[in-house]
Amino acid sequence: MHVVTRFAPSPTGFLHIGGARTALFCWLFAKHHGGNFLLRVEDTDRARSTPESIETILDGMKWLGLDWDNKDYKGRNYYSQYEQRERHAEVAKQMVANGTAYYCYASTQELEVMRAEQKAKGLPQRYDGRWRDRPAADAPKDIPPVIRLKAPQTGETIVNDAVMGKITVQNSQLDDMVLLRADGTPTYMLAVVVDDHDMGITHVIRGDDHMTNTFRQVQIYKAMGWDIPTFAHLPMILGPDGAKLSKRHGAPAVGDYRDRGYLPEAVNNYLLRLCWAHGDDEIIPQNKAIEWFDLSGVGKSPARFDFAKLNSVNAHYIKEKPDEELARLVVPFIVAFLGRHLTPDEVDLLTKAMPDLKPRAQTLVEIAEMSRFYFHSGAFTFDDKSLKILTPDAKAHLKELTARMENLEHFTSEALEEIFRAYAEEKGLKLGAIAQPLRVAISGSTVSPPIFHVAALLGMHETLKRVHEII
RNA sequence: GUCCCCUUCGUCUAGAGGCCUAGGACAUUACCCUUUCACGGUAGUAACACGGGUUCGAAUCCCGUAGGGGACGCCA
Numbered sequence A: 001m002h003v004v005t006r007f008a009p010s011p012t013g014f015l016h017i018g019g020a021r022t023a024l025f026c027w028l029f030a031k032h033h034g035g036n037f038l039l040r041v042e043d044t045d046r047a048r049s050t051p052e053s054i055e056t057i058l059d060g061m062k063w064l065g066l067d068w069d070n071k072d073y074k075g076r077n078y079y080s081q082y083e084q085r086e087r088h089a090e091v092a093k094q095m096v097a098n099g100t101a102y103y104c105y106a107s108t109q110e111l112e113v114m115r116a117e118q119k120a121k122g123l124p125q126r127y128d129g130r131w132r133d134r135p136a137a138d139a140p141k142d143i144p145p146v147i148r149l150k151a152p153q154t155g156e157t158i159v160n161d162a163v164m165g166k167i168t169v170q171n172s173q174l175d176d177m178v179l180l181r182a183d184g185t186p187t188y189m190l191a192v193v194v195d196d197h198d199m200g201i202t203h204v205i206r207g208d209d210h211m212t213n214t215f216r217q218v219q220i221y222k223a224m225g226w227d228i229p230t231f232a233h234l235p236m237i238l239g240p241d242g243a244k245l246s247k248r249h250g251a252p253a254v255g256d257y258r259d260r261g262y263l264p265e266a267v268n269n270y271l272l273r274l275c276w277a278h279g280d281d282e283i284i285p286q287n288k289a290i291e292w293f294d295l296s297g298v299g300k301s302p303a304r305f306d307f308a309k310l311n312s313v314n315a316h317y318i319k320e321k322p323d324e325e326l327a328r329l330v331v332p333f334i335v336a337f338l339g340r341h342l343t344p345d346e347v348d349l350l351t352k353a354m355p356d357l358k359p360r361a362q363t364l365v366e367i368a369e370m371s372r373f374y375f376h377s378g379a380f381t382f383d384d385k386s387l388k389i390l391t392p393d394a395k396a397h398l399k400e401l402t403a404r405m406e407n408l409e410h411f412t413s414e415a416l417e418e419i420f421r422a423y424a425e426e427k428g429l430k431l432g433a434i435a436q437p438l439r440v441a442i443s444g445s446t447v448s449p450p451i452f453h454v455a456a457l458l459g460m461h462e463t464l465k466r467v468h469e470i471i
Numbered sequence B: 001g002u003c004c005c006c007u008u009c010g011u012c013u014a015g016a017g018g019c020c021u022a023g024g025a026c027a028u029u030a031c032c033c034u035u036u037c038a039c040g041g042u043a044g045u046a047a048c049a050c051g052g053g054u055u056c057g058a059a060u061c062c063c064g065u066a067g068g069g070g071a072c073g074c075c076a
Helices: A017-032 A051-064 A082-097 A108-120 A188-198 A208-224 A254-259 A264-272 A286-292 A307-320 A323-338 A344-360 A364-375 A384-389 A392-406 A413-427 A431-443 A451-470
Strands: A004-007 A036-041 A101-104 A146-149 A156-161 A165-170 A178-180 A203-207 A230-234
Touching: A004 A017, A004 A203, A017 A036, A017 A051, A017 A203, A017 A230, A017 A254, A017 A264, A017 A286, A036 A051, A051 A254, A051 A264, A082 A101, A082 A146, A082 A178, A082 A188, A082 A208, A146 A208, A156 A208, A156 A230, A165 A208, A178 A188, A188 A208, A203 A208, A208 A230, A254 A264, A264 A286, A264 A307, A307 A344, A323 A344, A323 A364, A344 A364, A344 A451, A364 A451, A384 A431, A392 A413, A392 A431, A392 A451, A413 A431, A413 A451, A431 A451
Parallel strands: A004 A036, A203 A230
Antiparallel strands: A101 A146, A146 A178, A156 A165
16 A cells, blocks of 8 residues: 655644654654655635745755655645635535535524523534525525535444544534535635545544544545545643643744754654654664654653753764764854854864764754854953962963973874873872863863863964963 | 543653563763763662452553543634
């Protein structure tokens, strides 16, 4: 069987991190089975859909590397639901013709009254089928009707969900939903089913907020006599506090993670491990993810988002990434901090510093922050801890050491360490007593990568310049 | 309110009736390494929501209870 999955966001905002997880699972499932992964933009809500939002979502998908296969659709690089509206309307009319749907002339106000009454009586709020069996002759001429599904009123509808298992609902719980609005546009329920059918979707993988919609959609498939795809509903991703993940939790959009210096491979790996596991494996590279991913491994319970764990996964992928590539990724963040561009020499220095920077950072932003001092010019402003290190004694030692450093033939970290160790031994000092002042002098802080590495990278001229600045 | 789903360390999870004295990862604590901070290494604290069954035996199967989530639009 040739597998076809799809990701179907509505372009009313950014790409939500939960949506990204859904997209990832769809993508992995398609790749695992050698099938296709399609992108459909659900833009039938003309008031809320925006082109900017579509761009943002596409960007997010690209950043995560979730490539879709329908890049050439009527001049667009995605499938637009809105463009299929004629087809949706046609299907709705077909259903009226075959007796599985009917025109309903109840006004919005009339329905509001109906729901209010139901609520007041403590009854479930459902359309009562008032136009279900009325003859066409009753139809008022001046009210444009909607088309409603003539849903079965007895028996039950069963969904065999690949994640949730067999789920049954009594048909008496479901009402006759609207398929086509009075203005002739399709509702989500209709559009989804028609598009999934037309696109040949074999596996509908989506968030479990759609679970109860599935029963109604199955009824549409049945009314049209279409094959029902396999459904798989993924549990929600919740915020750290167990509430629905939202702006309040800080980073709901995929773009937020890019801006905060997370690597897409880390985000993917982290997202994959939410509600899914492969034994004790934690770090799962993409090729393994494709090889191992299956729907049966997806858990049923919602998961909370944990930034600490994401950080640790990100730290792992940072350590794995080649220095040059990492430097290239960090440069924009440094540029943002410095407010100026880096010279090729500076980028080269950053690349050479990367082995010392990598193990100390969890995000690209952290690398940028801790590497700023390399590109610093002028005097540092020291904090209290640093000032405490720069005692008159320490300055005196540094002055003596300056002379020795100047005489160095090769300004390497090994050579520097050698003269510092020799000096410490001569004076009966601990290495830290002179290494820390050097650190403060040339890095501007008490915390930095190994200080002799730093000095060697800065070079003799810059190192001595910075030392002179403080003595 | 009605319907649907879920419940293993703080968090993500392993677990398919005996392999469980419940494993791993993150977080956390201590120690080692060490010129700072990290990385790395070693050790530790920490969970089967509760109550009933079924069974020789239950984290695992069944039934309740509690808690959580979701859906009930001419939104998607």
